[in-house]
Amino acid sequence: MAIALVLVLVVVGSVLFHALSPWWWTPIASNWGYIDSTLIITFWITGAVFAAVVLFMAYCVWRFRHKEGNVAHYEPENKRLEWWLTILTGLGVTAMLVPGLFVWSQFVTVPADATEVEVIAQQWQWSYRLPGADGKLGTSGSHLVSPENPLGVNPDDPNGQDDVVVEAADLHLPMDKPVKMLLRSIDVLHDFYVPEFRAKMDMIPGSVTYFWFTPTRTGTFEVLCAELCGTGHGFMRGIVMIDTAEDYATWLGEQSTFAQLSTPEQVGAAEQTVVRP
Amino acid sequence: MVDVTPGAVDVIPPAEVPEVELYHPHSWWTKYVFSQDAKVIAIQYSGTAIAIGMVALVLSWLMRLQLGFPGTFDFITPEAYYQFITMHGMIMVIYLLTALFLGGFGNYLIPLMVGARDMVFPYVNMLSYWIYLLAVLVLVASFFAPGGPTGAGWTLYPPQAILGGTPGGQQAGIILMLVSLILFIIGFTMGGLNYVVTVLQGRARGMTLMRMPLTVWGIFTATVMALLAFPALFVASVMMLFDRVLGTSFFMPALVEMGEQLSYGGGSPILFQHLFWFFGHPEVYIVALPAFGIVSDLISTHARKNIFGYRMMVWAIVGIGALSFIVWAHHMYVSGMHPYFGFFFATTTLIIAVPTAIKVYNWVLTLWRGDIHLTIPMLFALAFIVTFVNGGLTGLFLGNVVVDVPLSDTMFVVAHFHMVMGVAPILVIFGAIYHWYPKITGRMLNEALGQFHFWVTFVGAYAIFFPMHYVGLVGVPRRYPEIGEPAFITAPVENLNAFITVAALVVGFAQLVFLFNLIWSIWNGREAGGNPWRATTLEWQTSETPPPHGNFGKELPIVYRWAYDYSVPGAKEDFIAQNDPGTGRPATGLA
Numbered sequence: 057m058a059i060a061l062v063l064v065l066v067v068v069g070s071v072l073f074h075a076l077s078p079w080w081w082t083p084i085a086s087n088w089g090y091i092d093s094t095l096i097i098t099f100w101i102t103g104a105v106f107a108a109v110v111l112f113m114a115y116c117v118w119r120f121r122h123k124e125g126n127v128a129h130y131e132p133e134n135k136r137l138e139w140w141l142t143i144l145t146g147l148g149v150t151a152m153l154v155p156g157l158f159v160w161s162q163f164v165t166v167p168a169d170a171t172e173v174e175v176i177a178q179q180w181q182w183s184y185r186l187p188g189a190d191g192k193l194g195t196s197g198s199h200l201v202s203p204e205n206p207l208g209v210n211p212d213d214p215n216g217q218d219d220v221v222v223e224a225a226d227l228h229l230p231m232d233k234p235v236k237m238l239l240r241s242i243d244v245l246h247d248f249y250v251p252e253f254r255a256k257m258d259m260i261p262g263s264v265t266y267f268w269f270t271p272t273r274t275g276t277f278e279v280l281c282a283e284l285c286g287t288g289h290g291f292m293r294g295i296v297m298i299d300t301a302e303d304y305a306t307w308l309g310e311q312s313t314f315a316q317l318s319t320p321e322q323v324g325a326a327e328q329t330v331v332r333p
Numbered sequence: 334m335v336d337v338t339p340g341a342v343d344v345i346p347p348a349e350v351p352e353v354e355l356y357h358p359h360s361w362w363t364k365y366v367f368s369q370d371a372k373v374i375a376i377q378y379s380g381t382a383i384a385i386g387m388v389a390l391v392l393s394w395l396m397r398l399q400l401g402f403p404g405t406f407d408f409i410t411p412e413a414y415y416q417f418i419t420m421h422g423m424i425m426v427i428y429l430l431t432a433l434f435l436g437g438f439g440n441y442l443i444p445l446m447v448g449a450r451d452m453v454f455p456y457v458n459m460l461s462y463w464i465y466l467l468a469v470l471v472l473v474a475s476f477f478a479p480g481g482p483t484g485a486g487w488t489l490y491p492p493q494a495i496l497g498g499t500p501g502g503q504q505a506g507i508i509l510m511l512v513s514l515i516l517f518i519i520g521f522t523m524g525g526l527n528y529v530v531t532v533l534q535g536r537a538r539g540m541t542l543m544r545m546p547l548t549v550w551g552i553f554t555a556t557v558m559a560l561l562a563f564p565a566l567f568v569a570s571v572m573m574l575f576d577r578v579l580g581t582s583f584f585m586p587a588l589v590e591m592g593e594q595l596s597y598g599g600g601s602p603i604l605f606q607h608l609f610w611f612f613g614h615p616e617v618y619i620v621a622l623p624a625f626g627i628v629s630d631l632i633s634t635h636a637r638k639n640i641f642g643y644r645m646m647v648w649a650i651v652g653i654g655a656l657s658f659i660v661w662a663h664h665m666y667v668s669g670m671h672p673y674f675g676f677f678f679a680t681t682t683l684i685i686a687v688p689t690a691i692k693v694y695n696w697v698l699t700l701w702r703g704d705i706h707l708t709i710p711m712l713f714a715l716a717f718i719v720t721f722v723n724g725g726l727t728g729l730f731l732g733n734v735v736v737d738v739p740l741s742d743t744m745f746v747v748a749h750f751h752m753v754m755g756v757a758p759i760l761v762i763f764g765a766i767y768h769w770y771p772k773i774t775g776r777m778l779n780e781a782l783g784q785f786h787f788w789v790t791f792v793g794a795y796a797i798f799f800p801m802h803y804v805g806l807v808g809v810p811r812r813y814p815e816i817g818e819p820a821f822i823t824a825p826v827e828n829l830n831a832f833i834t835v836a837a838l839v840v841g842f843a844q845l846v847f848l849f850n851l852i853w854s855i856w857n858g859r860e861a862g863g864n865p866w867r868a869t870t871l872e873w874q875t876s877e878t879p880p881p882h883g884n885f886g887k888e889l890p891i892v893y894r895w896a897y898d899y900s901v902p903g904a905k906e907d908f909i910a911q912n913d914p915g916t917g918r919p920a921t922g923l924a
Binding site for chain 1: 411412415484485486488490492493496498499500502586587588589590591592594600601602603636637638639641642643644645667668669672673675676679680683684686687690691693694695697698700701702703704705706707712715718719722723726727729730733734735736738739740741742743791792795799800803804806807808810812813814815816819820821822823824826829897899900901902907
């Protein structure tokens with residue numbers, strides 16, 4: 057009868073581990089509390105089903121174990137029971153899917169007032185670009201990448217001249233302002249992942265992908281690459297700092313624009329036309 | 334509500350074609366090496382799959398040593414770690430699970446269970462094995478190639494798979510991997526055509542499709558799926574090979590590698606992902622459906638009760654097989670594909686949970702009011718249900734697009750797919766080996782060693798993979814040789830990782846006990862007799878054990894009933910064989 061006991065212990069142990077162990081998700085720092093709620097609903101439904109099925113099995117194994125003279129019941133089918141179980145399962149699945157799709161529709165609908173921020177990944181570091189005073193990012197492309205222009209910003213695009221370039225350094229974002237993260241890679245697949253934001257998305261060379269979120273508390277958060285990108289994958293980390301509006305403005309004031317970086321001898325002369333070889 | 338159709342005896346059609354003489358081996362070589370006997374081919378497939386599987390087991394120890402005790406082992410560099418995880422994954426999914434279920438169990442069981450003398454194309458069947466062996470040797474060769482095997486992850490996503498930043502990307506590793514996959518698919522296709530045609534054309538008289546054991550249904554459906562899914566991997570492998578060797582750009586956009594502009598341009602990395610997962614998702618069920626079928630027969634036989642809801646079980650297998658072709662992009666929710674795909678693929682993915690749940694209910698309801706013999710095969714079957722339910726339910730997290738977003742690419746995913754397509758099917762493989770070993774060798778496996786193997790494997794595997802979900806829930810990404818102590822980790826995961834590693838080492842060593850049992854019992858096992866489990870299906874009714882070339886004696890069996898006549902009221906014994914004409918006994922079963 058060891059197996060019936062072990063089956064019960066598997067259920068009890070799993071539930072206790074879930075409830076009592078210290079390993080749980082990190083406190084959220086974005087607007088995606090809905091994702092956490094959907095996850096919790098899923099935990100409840102699946103946990104109940106797991107416990108019910110395994111405990112029922114344990115009961116069957118104990119109650120109907122072989123004893124001399126036992127004869128199994130003969131019942132090939134029971135259409136009524138099978139239909140009921142199918143309908144109940146369908147309801148359970150719907151209870152998870154409907155809220156899931158509802159939250160997904162929010163996840164893929166970027167609010168109109170979201171600020172665009174570009175993340176540029178390469179083996180194995182993170183860089184960023186913020187729109188300048190004109191609120192627009194200039195065009196870019198991998199074919200434009202060179203030692204002097206590591207992010208591949210189009211030097212002929214006037215929208216790009218005032219873009220703030222943060223190369224291989226920390227990104228700062230203001231609290232409570234929705235941001236649309238435009239994700240770009242110049243070499244292989246990467247994935248911009250900050251556990252506290254709950255959101256992540258792959259970055260594909262040749263495409264621009266995106267997700268949006270609103271930071272909801274200040275702090276320092278670690279960026280991890282979540283798509284295998286070669287030997288340095290596990291060490292491709294970065295920092296995002298969520299600031300108050302004042303701190304953010306201070307930080308932004310210390311950054312350089314694309315035009316300034318392109319002509320280092322004329323730092324501050326962003327309005328001049330830049331001619332590049 | 335019992336739905337029994339009596340009078341099943343009257344549907345025996347006459348033989349449609351005269352029997353064809355089998356090719357008879359003339360020498361030791363053609364009997365045991367270049368054999369055209371499906372049973373010998375099955376053992377060759379199984380032996381090769383288990384041997385390469387041992388390599389994957391050792392690789393899993395090495396990667397767990399790194400994760401459990403980071404920094405302790407100098408030889409496990411990040412390069413080596415990525416090579417370990419890549420080869421472990423590829424070997425387990427393709428070269429062990431697919432080969433063992435279809436090439437091993439498929440070859441041994443299909444002809445015997447449907448009442449055929451052999452596969453319909455024995456020569457092609459033999460070629461299938463030798464090409465599989467070649468594929469395995471090419472794979473093994475990559476361990477000895479300069480730069481070692483590829484470390485691109487088992488998914489081989491380009492562009493990194495063929496670039497210098499990935500181990501083996503600019504050396505031989507990735508080339509040998511792709512060539513090996515191409516060979517595997519060629520070899521599999523030869524075997525797969527055999528399995529399908531044998532089931533459709535080679536069945537004994539009276540063996541209607543709806544009388545076939547679920548084992549055959551599972552392997553048959555999985556093979557049909559594999560024949561449709563593997564071509565996607567085949568073209569993806571060929572195209573990537575061209576990108577790597579000839580400089581084409583199927584999957585390669587313009588990109589800059591380490592500051593240098595490469596000459597690629599215009600290709601689509603995400604196209605590879607679609608092709609890979611168009612194969613890769615059905616692949617999950619190519620492994621799972623044979624397991625579903627086999628475990629149904631194990632439960633029914635050892636609970637002395639017909640499988641509950643046979644027709645529903647068949648339709649669930651077929652339904653899952655069909656649905657599994659329209660869910661592939663749930664592996665790509667955060668790949669950057671168009672976000673509206675998420676609505677479609679989340680819906681299809683959660684729908685597939687319904688037929689899958691029906692199967693689980695019917696296994697458990699087969700136990701209900703049964704006469705459960707807690708044999709080793711039955712214990713493994715019970716353990717399969719636990720781990721499969723666990724892994725299937727976590728699939729509802731990952732399949733539900735928005736819930737997947739925080740969990741995708743974390744250790745939660747690793748825990749999920751190991752539970753559902755690693756542990757669960759392998760438990761079925763063990764149960765099946767304990768179940769059919771007496772037919773293959775004529776002797777039983779040692780019971781005490783079997784008990785030890787079962788308990789350590791079941792409890793140990795659960796102890797490995799259940800806590801691993803929580804490592805992922807904390808936020809630790811997969812494919813990180815070490816996570817360090819980033820601020821997002823709420824409680825240190827080092828102890829948990831060390832615990833998982835110790836459990837993995839223990840479970841691994843228990844498999845060595847199993848291997849010892851497999852070899853030792855060939856000579857020392859208890860004599861089994863022809864039908865030690867008192868089972869109904871045809872392979873247990875052969876005139877000799879092990880069955881000779883040609884399987885059955887002079888006459889092929891004639892089938893009078895379904896495979897599940899256990900504990901029929903009024904019958905003399907608690908089982909009636911499928912080829913029992915039933916004189917003086919009630920003829921029962923579903924028509």
